[in-house]
Amino acid sequence: MSRSDRRDFLKQAGQGALAAGIGLGLPEAVTAAEAKPATAAAAKETRQPWPYPVNYGKENIVEADVLILGGGVAGSHAAITAAKQGVKVVVMEKGAAIRSGCGGGGVDHWHGVFTHPTSKVTPDEMMETIHRLGYKYIFQEYGNGITNYILFNESYPALCDVESWGVNIRDTKDEFKGAEFRDEQTKLLFTYDYDGKHIVRVKGGTDIKLAYYNEMKKQGVKIYDRIMATSLLTEDGKQGGRVIGATGLHTRTGEFYIFKAKSTIISTSGPDGLWFYSAELRGASTHACPNSSGDAVSLAWRAGAELTMLERSPMMSTGGFEYPLYGYGNANNTWYPCNMVDSNGKEIPWVDRDGKPLETFSQRNHTAPGQKLFWAGGRSAREIAGPSLIPDLSERIAKGEYSLPLYADLAGVPPVERRAIWALMVYHESKGRIIYETYQKAGFDPDKDMLQQPLSQGMGPRQWRGGFVGAGVMFDWDMKSSLEGLYVAGEANYAGGDHAVAATTGRYTGRTSSRYARTAKLLPVNRAQIEAEKARIYAPVSHSEGIGWNELRAGLARIMQDYCTETKTETVMNMGLYWLKSIKEQEAAQVCARNPHELWRTVECFSRIDTCEVIFHSSLSRKASCRAINFVRADYPQDDPKEWQKLVVLKQVNGEMQIGEKPLDYFLQAPYASTYAENYRKHSGLSSQAAQLGSKEVESHV
Numbered sequence: 001m002s003r004s005d006r007r008d009f010l011k012q013a014g015q016g017a018l019a020a021g022i023g024l025g026l027p028e029a030v031t032a033a034e035a036k037p038a039t040a041a042a043a044k045e046t047r048q049p050w051p052y053p054v055n056y057g058k059e060n061i062v063e064a065d066v067l068i069l070g071g072g073v074a075g076s077h078a079a080i081t082a083a084k085q086g087v088k089v090v091v092m093e094k095g096a097a098i099r100s101g102c103g104g105g106g107v108d109h110w111h112g113v114f115t116h117p118t119s120k121v122t123p124d125e126m127m128e129t130i131h132r133l134g135y136k137y138i139f140q141e142y143g144n145g146i147t148n149y150i151l152f153n154e155s156y157p158a159l160c161d162v163e164s165w166g167v168n169i170r171d172t173k174d175e176f177k178g179a180e181f182r183d184e185q186t187k188l189l190f191t192y193d194y195d196g197k198h199i200v201r202v203k204g205g206t207d208i209k210l211a212y213y214n215e216m217k218k219q220g221v222k223i224y225d226r227i228m229a230t231s232l233l234t235e236d237g238k239q240g241g242r243v244i245g246a247t248g249l250h251t252r253t254g255e256f257y258i259f260k261a262k263s264t265i266i267s268t269s270g271p272d273g274l275w276f277y278s279a280e281l282r283g284a285s286t287h288a289c290p291n292s293s294g295d296a297v298s299l300a301w302r303a304g305a306e307l308t309m310l311e312r313s314p315m316m317s318t319g320g321f322e323y324p325l326y327g328y329g330n331a332n333n334t335w336y337p338c339n340m341v342d343s344n345g346k347e348i349p350w351v352d353r354d355g356k357p358l359e360t361f362s363q364r365n366h367t368a369p370g371q372k373l374f375w376a377g378g379r380s381a382r383e384i385a386g387p388s389l390i391p392d393l394s395e396r397i398a399k400g401e402y403s404l405p406l407y408a409d410l411a412g413v414p415p416v417e418r419r420a421i422w423a424l425m426v427y428h429e430s431k432g433r434i435i436y437e438t439y440q441k442a443g444f445d446p447d448k449d450m451l452q453q454p455l456s457q458g459m460g461p462r463q464w465r466g467g468f469v470g471a472g473v474m475f476d477w478d479m480k481s482s483l484e485g486l487y488v489a490g491e492a493n494y495a496g497g498d499h500a501v502a503a504t505t506g507r508y509t510g511r512t513s514s515r516y517a518r519t520a521k522l523l524p525v526n527r528a529q530i531e532a533e534k535a536r537i538y539a540p541v542s543h544s545e546g547i548g549w550n551e552l553r554a555g556l557a558r559i560m561q562d563y564c565t566e567t568k569t570e571t572v573m574n575m576g577l578y579w580l581k582s583i584k585e586q587e588a589a590q591v592c593a594r595n596p597h598e599l600w601r602t603v604e605c606f607s608r609i610d611t612c613e614v615i616f617h618s619s620l621s622r623k624a625s626c627r628a629i630n631f632v633r634a635d636y637p638q639d640d641p642k643e644w645q646k647l648v649v650l651k652q653v654n655g656e657m658q659i660g661e662k663p664l665d666y667f668l669q670a671p672y673a674s675t676y677a678e679n680y681r682k683h684s685g686l687s688s689q690a691a692q693l694g695s696k697e698v699e700s701h702v
């Protein structure tokens with residue numbers, strides 16, 4: 001295919017979608033302005049002067065004991081914990097750590113608190129339940145026992161950490177006194193399961209990143225904002241060698257950073273927005289942080305670390321086609337268990353785990369007789385299943401028993417519960433605060449008004465795949481990757497997680513990485529590796545003509561939409577790999593950046609190309625369908641056959657891909673001990689008992 005044909009292909013990537021009336025692909029603004037050849041003359045006509053001094057290639061050298069890539073929830077918690085161990089900690093953050101990342105807007109529910117004073121279930125009992133029920137289908141399908149065990153042991157202490165840094169986690173002003181979800185002893189407010197009490201409503205969650213930021217400063221952590229990690233540095237520059245630091249690109253000045261470190265933590269979150277791209281549609285509909293470009297996968301892949309579960313194929317739940325999450329009528333997640341009514345005001349009934357109708361609102365938050373706890377939402381085994389709206393609602397709508405549209409009837413909810421859903425949960429649920437404030441300003445009154453559930457909800461193109469949690473860097477009981485000196489925390493780990501998983505794995509790697517740093521030396525960087533990286537990332541500014549990053553990203557999304565879809569086959573995926581190679585060798589090699597902003601967005605596209613490549617290879621390697629991870633292969637239709645119940649593990653050795661495998665419970669097999677408690681004792685730097693104490697007590701155990 002000729003170069004001009006390829007250009008047409010990229011254009012179609014946008015225009016085809018627009019023609020189809022779904023508005024995805026290249027936004028008009030991009031085709032009109034950005035896609036123009038970026039000649040110096042054209043640029044002169046349209047551009048505002050760049051407001052920062054530009055020094056492409058200028059080197060800055062920073063040294064650290066522990067280097068943290070990504071100052072989100074996990075990175076910040078890791079930084080503070082490591083600094084408290086007495087090592088020199090540096091954070092490299094692509095945005096501004098004070099508000100960056102998915103948790104930048106806040107957190108309303110904090111999961112897995114099994115060690116607070118009134119908890120009825122211990123972490124070990126919870127792990128035992130997971131194993132008995134088949135843990136691979138609970139929490140995160142094909143998930144990981146290490147992160148679960150860390151979560152259950154350290155979630156409450158991590159919450160106490162953030163409390164000690166200034167986040168209000170309790171109802172200290174007694175605003176919810178007497179509410180069923182308030183624990184009188186601890187003044188903690190719980191959500192979903194008022195008996196099991198394992199998820200806390202964080203009363204002051206909206207400013208959690210501010211608290212992290214201030215504490216990092218207090219602990220002497222050096223924060224380098226607006227620097228994108230572009231590569232890992234390895235001993236002697238060899239792929240697969242010990243990681244000895246990372247390179248960074250300043251997103252405003254274009255300067256080059258060399259970070260030398262004894263140990264390095266990747267906490268740059270998971271990839272998002274690989275299947276769709278539109279500058280117009282994303283906005284508030286973007287669920288994850290827009291800086292989540294999958295750099296963890298790319299950084300680890302190029303350095304030779306093992307990756308796994310990239311074939312996971314999540315459904316598209318957000319991404320420009322839907323109303324902003326938390327901003328429409330529903331009864332799940334943040335809005336659990338809101339009343340739902342039909343268009344005639346008829347209430348939709350709730351049932352218990354066995355389908356028995358529930359008479360009162362309160363019953364929606366309580367366990368069934370004899371049940372210790374329930375897990376709200378999603379697929380759960382009966383032992384931990386919770387109340388829900390009638391499961392046959394769609395059929396009953398089709399028969400005419402209920403008429404569309406449905407509405408969330410906040411006004412019909414008991415006042416204290418209404419306040420908890422709207423003013424506590426929605427307000428603190430990260431970007432939910434925007435919804436809260438915008439709706440209130442527009443006159444929405446939760447005491448009177450209902451909120452419609454849009455009929456189109458959940459109707460993004462189903463063949464496209466969605467936000468990516470639960471795929472990435474492989475790790476051991478130190479949360480160390482397969483490379484010496486490289487650790488992983490938060491959603492960059494292959495098992496994904498949530499806010500509490502990010503905080504607890506950050507806390508954990510803060511300890512394990514600093515333990516390693518205390519025994520390791522700073523090594524000299526390899527000059528050839530530095531020069532190769534500079535050549536790679538600065539190439540786009542040396543081009544005076546070519547497509548821009550918007551077009552490149554839209555073209556990549558089109559490849560994923562067309563060749564890595566809901567149902568996969570070997571032939572189709574190989575076509576996708578062909579196109580990826582083509583775009584990498586042609587358009588990406590010619591892409592043009594006119595300023596540091598365009599440059600880092602372009603380098604993100606390079607990361608995305610790597611991530612897409614690994615996704616294709618992982619998907620080709622799993623030769624069986626696995627509906628639990630939404631992975632459907634038309635050429636291997638058998639669902640989850642026993643011989644494929646394993647992790648497919650990929651890495652690069654001398655630039656060549658190697659495919660391996662690991663058992664799903666590799667973390668309980670040799671060389672590890674056969675129990676969680678024993679592994680935790682050996683690796684965590686804490687005994688389980690010490691881990692379960694609040695932050696002050698834990699410090700005295702370290």
Ligand SMILES: Cc1cc2nc3c(=O)[nH]c(=O)nc-3n(C[C@H](O)[C@H](O)[C@H](O)COP(=O)(O)OP(=O)(O)OC[C@H]3O[C@@H](n4cnc5c(N)ncnc54)[C@H](O)[C@@H]3O)c2cc1C
Nearest residue numbers: 070072073074094100101102108109229490491498499502
């Ligand atoms: C709207 C919303 C609401 C949510 N609500 C909840 C909730 O109530 N409860 C809950 O448990 N979970 C919630 N989550 C999920 C939770 O926020 C995430 O699980 C958590 O933030 C993950 O932490 P992390 O540190 O892995 O990633 P992040 O917090 O996203 O941090 C990653 C950081 O890495 C930076 N970065 C990325 N690439 C690079 C690079 N190359 N170089 C340097 N820095 C880089 C990013 O800028 C970011 O600061 C919510 C998420 C969203 C989006």
